[in-house]
Amino acid sequence: MKVNNEIYDCPVTATLEVIGGKWKPIILYVLMSGTKRFGALSVRIPTISRKVLTEQLRELESDGLLIRRQYKEIPPRVEYTLTPEGQSLWSVFNEMAIWGNNNRRVSQK
Amino acid sequence: MKVNNEIYDCPVTATLEVIGGKWKPIILYVLMSGTKRFGALSVRIPTISRKVLTEQLRELESDGLLIRRQYKEIPPRVEYTLTPEGQSLWSVFNEMAIWGNNNRRVSQK
DNA sequence: AATTGTGGTAACAAAAAGGTAACCAAACAT
DNA sequence: ATGTTTGGTTACCTTTTTGTTACCACAATT
Numbered sequence: 502m503k504v505n506n507e508i509y510d511c512p513v514t515a516t517l518e519v520i521g522g523k524w525k526p527i528i529l530y531v532l533m534s535g536t537k538r539f540g541a542l543s544v545r546i547p548t549i550s551r552k553v554l555t556e557q558l559r560e561l562e563s564d565g566l567l568i569r570r571q572y573k574e575i576p577p578r579v580e581y582t583l584t585p586e587g588q589s590l591w592s593v594f595n596e597m598a599i600w601g602n603n604n605r606r607v608s609q610k
Numbered sequence: 611m612k613v614n615n616e617i618y619d620c621p622v623t624a625t626l627e628v629i630g631g632k633w634k635p636i637i638l639y640v641l642m643s644g645t646k647r648f649g650a651l652s653v654r655i656p657t658i659s660r661k662v663l664t665e666q667l668r669e670l671e672s673d674g675l676l677i678r679r680q681y682k683e684i685p686p687r688v689e690y691t692l693t694p695e696g697q698s699l700w701s702v703f704n705e706m707a708i709w710g711n712n713n714r715r716v717s718q719k
Numbered sequence: 720a721a722t723t724g725t726g727g728t729a730a731c732a733a734a735a736a737g738g739t740a741a742c743c744a745a746a747c748a749t
Numbered sequence: 750a751t752g753t754t755t756g757g758t759t760a761c762c763t764t765t766t767t768g769t770t771a772c773c774a775c776a777a778t779t
Contacts, residue, residue: 508715508716508717509710509714509715509716509717510716510717511636511639511710511716512706512707512708512709512710512711512714512716513635513636513639513703513706513707513710514635514636514710515710515714515715515716516706516707516709516710516713516714517630517635517706518714519714521626521630521631521635522630522766523630523766523767524767526622526623526626526630527620527622527623530620530622538725538726539725539726539727540724540725540726543726549767549768550767550768550769551726551727552727552728552729552767552768552769553766553767553768555726555727555728556766556767571726574725574776575724575725575774575775575776575777576723576724576725576726576774576775576776576777577724577725577726577727577774577775578725578726579725579726579727586713589709589712589713590709592705592708592709593702593705593706593709594622595705596701596702596704596705597621597622597625597626597702598621598622598625599621599701600621600625600698600699600701600702601618601620601621601622601623601624601625602621603698604625604695604698605618605621605624605625605627605628606618606624607618607619607620607621607624608618608619631736632736632737633737647755647756648755648756648757649755649756652756658737659737659738659739660756660757661737661738661739661757661758661759662736662737662738664756664757664758665736665737680756683746683755684744684745684746684747684754684755685744685745685746685747685753685754685755685756686744686745686754686755686756686757687755687756688755688756688757
């Protein structure tokens with residue numbers, strides 16, 4: 502999905518512009534539980550390629566939903582943390598989770 | 611987005627599998643206000659091609675979110691109506707609308 | 720001296736999604 | 750006879766998104 506700073510007619514469209522797509526919701530969902538390193542994200546979302554993970558993280562950063570912290574260490578360490586704006590998406594994901602549990606086939610453990 | 615009947619690990623992923631993508635949220639949002647004919651949907655979402663509109667409607671139908679009613683008339687008349695399951699997405703869209711209004715640039719009228 | 724670990728990037732390929740233009744039926748109005 | 754109307758379908762093409770593979774830096778460890 503394209504990222505831009507248009508003015509939207511529809512607030513739902515505006516929201517989906519930043520959280521929509523194949524990977525962003527899962528990335529955000531994983532980060533809801535706290536700061537994660539690049540490698541940790543990769544482990545929790547094993548089916549995403551590192552290239553695409555990088556791209557999606559950069560877009561989420563430029564949309565103000567997370568911040569990227571790079572430590573000057575060798576080997577490198579990079580941490581991703583949700584901004585308050587990113588965290589405020591919790592209620593959206595919560596509704597989606599409720600709906601999914603009630604209406605789709607979701608594995609329970 | 612691919613439609614299937616997998617069992618999902620994540621309820622958010624399960625939800626986005628059926629409402630995600632470029633057009634489905636807008637289609638569902640428009641249908642929230644009641645039954646619409648194919649042509650009416652096309653008018654309210656002018657930027658979607660008829661081919662893609664047809665495709666998306668068929669997917670939403672096979673996912674159980676709406677029903678398609680075809681009347682045996684000439685010229686043809688086809689109406690699309692949300693199922694109760696489709697209507698129950700209202701709370702999801704509502705949260706997205708709230709977030710979009712609070713955090714993105716949405717034109718107010 | 721070679722290997723490991725981390726977080727990438729570059730070039731390229733494949734797949735998915737979306738768009739365009741032409742065409743159809745068949746009743747009705749002109 | 751011709752055009753209009755509605756809700757499509759089909760073949761083809763372009764754009765967008767996602768994936769694959771190889772490669773890099775450089776300190777610490779073996």
